[in-house]
Amino acid sequence: MGTGNFETTIGLEVHVEMQTNSKLLSPSPVHYGDEPNENTNVIDFGYPGVLPVANKGALEYGMRVALALNATVSPFIRWDRKNYFYPDNPKAYQTTQSQTPIGTNGYLDVTLDDGTVKRVRIKEMHVEEDAGKNTHGSDGYSYVDLNRQGTPLIEIVSEPDIASPEEAYAYLEQLRQAVLFTGVSEAKMQEGQMRADVNISIRPYGSDTYGTKVEMKNINSFNYVRNALIFEEKRQAEVLRAGGEIRQETRRYDEPTKSTILMRVKEGADDYRYFPEPDLSPVVIDQTWIDEVAASLPKSAGERRDHYVNDLGIEPYDAEVLTQTLAMANFYDDTIAAGADAKRAANYLIGDVNAYMNKHQVELQDTELTPEHLAGMVKLIEDGTISTKQAKQVFEAIMTGEEPEAFAKAHGLVQLSDPDVLLAWITEVLDNNPQSIEDFKGGKDRATGYLIGQLMKMSKGQANPGVLNKLLLAELNKR
Amino acid sequence: MTFNYFEHDLASLHEQLVNKEITATELTEATLDNIAATDEQLQAFISTNPDEALAQAKLIDEKGNFDNVLTGIPVGLKDNLATKGIQTTGASHILEGFKPIYNATVVEKLFNNGAVSVGKTNMDEFAMGGSTETSYYKKTTNAWDHSKVPGGSSGGSASAVAGGQVPFALGSDTGGSIRQPAAFNGIVGMKPTYGRVSRWGLFAMASSLDQIGPFTRTVQDNAAVLSAIAGFDAHDSTASQREVPDFSKKLTGDVKGLKIAVPKEYFGEGIDPKVAQQVKAAIAQLEALGATVDEVSLPHTKYGVAAYYIIMSSEASSNLQRYDGVRYGFRADDVKNLEDLYVKTRSEGFGDEVKRRIMLGTFSLSAGAYDAFFKKAAKIRTLLIEDFNKVFEKYDVIVGPTAPTVAYGLGEEVDDPTAMYLADVLTIPVNLAGLPGLSVNAGFVDGLPVGLQIIGKPFDEQTVYQTGYAYEQASHLFDQQPDIATKY
Structure with a gap:
């Protein structure tokens, strides 16, 4: 696949919210759609002096996804801090697993439209916390809702094995189903429970180095992902054909125009200053624990x-x-x-x-x-x-x-199948309709239809038609 | 009416409360009067909370149940311990007026034991400093000489206890912040084993190093307070599940056969010879009491300060990011956009030392520097732990000076961060290794107290206290009082 003389390389980072009872690092409930900041406590607010306690259930949910995606579960988990400032990130760091992902070296076999199966390798999976939500009011104020802050996420990072927007779409659909069947999430797109960060580059066929990647973040519709990639594929090809150069950019998908819009040009990598989270003890995951989780996997x-x-x-x-x-x-x-x-x-x-x-x-x-x-x-x-x-x-x-x-x-909805009751009715109907018996003997099939109709009327529609039919035929043949 | 705490330890106060010779209310009132009488000189408290304290004392008197040794006893709390509804600033402008909506676990434990918090003590801003001079609010003075620093960062707590304002206080120790001010003020300060005391509610500086501990005038008092505040806490994943004995009940003063190690590095360059001499005399006294004393080596000691300042500042740079003006505390005015809000709030809200450490830590964690700085420091930390492990294979405790000098003059070192950092050389390794460390008074040099540091195996606070108690009972140095004692 590709566009003209270019081949396309797509990588996806998918975030799925895991529906544990409580948050990854605090006892606040995980629940969508409540009043802003209802599901929060001092930990979610990043108060001075608060400490996290890791939710074991969230780690087990992460193990489920890792196992479902054929990954190796890490025997030793150390949490890391990813540092950055933003109002929806109250501690100004996200607790994640950069050094010791819960799962590594997985894959998903994706059935494509033509029926062929493509194996997309999954590099790694991380259990981490979701951020809150910022909204900008018409009153000139910005509002922060931390209900979502700390919801456990599983981040699923693919290798750049996806070669077209259609493949990306198929991968996302089937990844969603795979996650769905681990029971950790309903992965409702409209509630933002599953979001994709997409990166795409193109290169001339035969080139042994990848082109420059363009990133699009937090797209919560598979269709939008496909449309965005289709647009990008074309845009990048046009830029290259015109002798231009692809810049390392973050772009945004715009649905009304089905195009992507430049947000910022990246200059070097972001420095998140990852380091081991000193407030949480490392976790050892032994085979017994993995086996237990595997046994609980739907x-x-x-x-x-x-x-x-x-x-x-x-x-x-x-x-x-x-x-x-x-x-x-x-x-x-x-x-x-x-x-x-x-x-x-x-x-x-x-x-x-x-x-x-x-x-x-x-x-x-x-x-x-x-x-x-x-x-x-x-x-x-x-x-x-x-x-x-x-x-x-x-x-x-x-x-x-x-x-x-x-x-x-x-409600009297029981069929009458009792031969004694049915026979009494049959005898009565036959006795009253000698002409129909004659017709039947004369080979007119219609006759039985008329008789059945009479009988159904008598039973107020409750006679079992199969039984009735059999008994009627037997009686007719006797006469 | 003031109360002279120099004449009473916790056991004696407890007895008076049980025998109704004094009520909790009277003791609380007297303590507030003590502070009123001497805080002009000591400047130990950032804030007092008379209304809450007296209400608490009244409840205790009404109940009349003085079962616990701390019931009805006033306490001063370092201003980085969260107190519900009571301003807690970390001595920073950025938290001016901030009233937490929850109590630190240690505060909760003290309250459950019936202790009465009278106020929040001064400290270096976010516990960053060794002289309490980086506080945004005030400069605390040494209880023995008001022209000298009280040490830090828990200088307010140390000065309040040494100056007789309160019978005990809590502090926090990340690189020496309990032991050094205890040494400078001639009192007893304990930095417990990492994990012994819950950190829930302690405004974090460096999460892997911070511990909360008590300041008292005697070892027995100190042991009693530690037993009250220690123990597992479901809020703190790093808190130990180990049982907490009543440390104060097992103090005998008997150190016969105790194996004491004295690291030669702790008497090396930079240690004031007069301080060294005083500490050696104290060690000789322990030997005379029946302990055996050998010189040992902790070869990586000299790398401790460098490793510490990288690890501490790295963790602090991350921990202090939450002070962004968005949710609580100080927020700068006239900001143009979000970045401006962050930059202005933090530029105006933090003092120089805090900014210095945030920058050092941010640099140490940055992509290009991580391996050469943070990672290397973590390796040195492992070597320091191995040094200690080796010595503790053969010895029960390690002793040496707490600080290289006695208290210096106010303003003398605050503008020379490197000198200030080097002064932590003897206390820092104990935090990096997570060990318990106690400072007890070992006498005086030029009228200023000298600290004897006793370092123990992980979770062996008992032996540390036993050693300190033996020395204290033999030396009876706690009988000596600073001039300020005459004010009560």
């Missing part, structure tokens, strides 16, 4: 898809839909575990449940539906207790937390 999307397709007979496309989110995949697994037919359960989740979520704009975990109730309903359908038509009412009910069997009974 199965990946890929593993689940293979299982659904190969063992449960699910169509590959449906398996894809079921593994869009960890919540959906877990829900499906739990529904199967509760005894539901795999295909019917899959159809409900992909069809009715998804439609419900879209209509009400809710996440699966925010509905009242439980795997047990969905499995219960599927079983009622499978054993003929309710018809698929009746199931529509039951479905509405289980979405509001009702128990399916109890609901079906209470």
Whole structure:
């Protein structure tokens, strides 16, 4: 891939917020959308005299991501300080892991649009703290909200293995899914839970040195990343073709114009004066601990898809839909575990449940539906207790937390399959419709349709059509 | 009505409180009167908090429960220890008027024990200095001679105790800031093992070196206070989980068979011969009490000051970045933009010594200098630790002078940072190695006190105190009082 005579090199640094209960270095809660500075304490404010205490859970979440991305977990973690001044960074240093990343030498196998698989190497992963947020009010003041400050992040740094904007897009999508299935984050883009720093350079084919990198930071949409890279690829090629030179710049993606805008030209590297964080003790990670975390790691999307397709007979496309989110995949697994037919359960989740979520704009975990109730309903359908038509009412009910069997009974939604009751009706209908018997004997199929219609009317629609049909045919043949 | 603390140790005060010969309120009032009577000369306190102190004392009297040796006892706190609702400045302009919304763990522990904080003592700005002269607020004087410095950085705490204003005080020690002012004022000062006392609420200078410790007039008092403030704290990852014994209960004065090492480097160039002579006499006294004394070598001592000033300033440069005018403390006026806010706030808010160390530390951590400075200093630190380890394989304690000289004149050295830094040569290695170090009075040179420093193995404060107690009981130097004692 590339543009004209140039080949493109892209590196991505992705930050994902990890949804631990408390922050990386303080007991304040990690929670999005609260009033500014509600989730803060003296530590988050960088008060004089405060000290950090590292959140073990955040370190374990970092280990999960490292393991999911096939990385080596570092046996020894020392925290480092990255020093810089900014109002959203109250201590004026970020606690990170520059010398001893939680994971190194990982990779992600990315399936590209043409079906080929590309291995993108991951250089390293760091557990570090997120910054707060600055906003600029129309009143002329700037405001600092430190709710997000100290939220644990996992930073995932790729090697420059990505060769096109499309590959970058595929990598980000599949990286998001990989992280999602570690259970450490919902990686909601709109809430800024996953952001990408992108760098891109181009060079003539055959050149053995990379071109000068241009950086774009904190893009929280994969589409924007793709658009920004497409623009940059072209812009850089045009500059080089015109005999110009690419400067080391930080640029910003502008969505309305789908272009990138120069923010600043970098002169040499920033000096963050990294040094070991003296307020935190180093952490030793032994194999036992790694094994424990590995055992707690949820199965990946890929593993689940293979299982659904190969063992449960699910169509590959449906398996894809079921593994869009960890919540959906877990829900499906739990529904199967509760005894539901795999295909019917899959159809409900992909069809009715998804439609419900879209209509009400809710996440699966925010509905009242439980795997047990969905499995219960599927079983009622499978054993003929309710018809698929009746199931529509039951479905509405289980979405509001009702128990399916109890609901079906209470609302007379149980199919009549009792041969004694059905036979009595059949006898009555046949006795009253001798002409239909004649028609049947004369080979008119329509006749059974008419009789079934009469019988359904008598049963107020509750007769089990399959059973009814069988019994009716048997009786007709007897006459 | 003042109270003469020169005639009472903590045990005696406690007895009077238990026997209702005096109330906590009376003692607090008297202490405030002491400060009123002598702080014009001593200038030991940046602020006092009579309302809070008297309210606290009243509560204690109402409860009437004097189970604990510190209940109802007034204390002075170095102004870099966070006190909830009470101004804590670190002696810096940048924190003028700053009232923390939480208590330091040591403050909380003292309060739980019933101690009554009467005020915040003067210090070098952010504990950077050896004479308390870099304070933005005032210049504290030596309790024995008001034309001399009290030492530093905890000069206010040392002067307040030595001058009889309070029975005890807390300080902090990063490179000698408890022991040196204790030596200059002829009292007892302990820098505990790193990790023995929680640093939560101590305004950090150098996180890997800072420790909080007590100033008292006697070793027994000092041991009692340390036991009260030490121990694990979930707020401080570097605080040790080790049990804290009541150090004061095991002091016997018996040092028979104690193996004392005396490093020859501690009597080398730059040590005032009269100070050396006084300290040697003290060591001879310990020998006479039955200890064995051998000369040893701590060969890397001479690199200690250089390594210390790099590590300390590096950590400090990072720790002090939070004083940016954004969230609390002083903020400069008339700023044009964010960078201007930072530059002006910090330029106007910090004093020269703080700026000097921030620049030194910032440089030492910068990309081009890190390996040659910070990393090399960290290596020297390891060598110094190995020096100590080797000696402690064979010996129980290391003794020598606390400071190379007695207290010098106010204004004499404050403009010569290098001379000031070199004066820390004997105390710095103890911080770099994280060891406990005690200074006790070893007599006088030209009317000014000399400090005997006793250094112990990690977490062996008990043996350090035992050694100090033996010497103190034999010498009875604490009977000598500065002239200011007549004011009470």
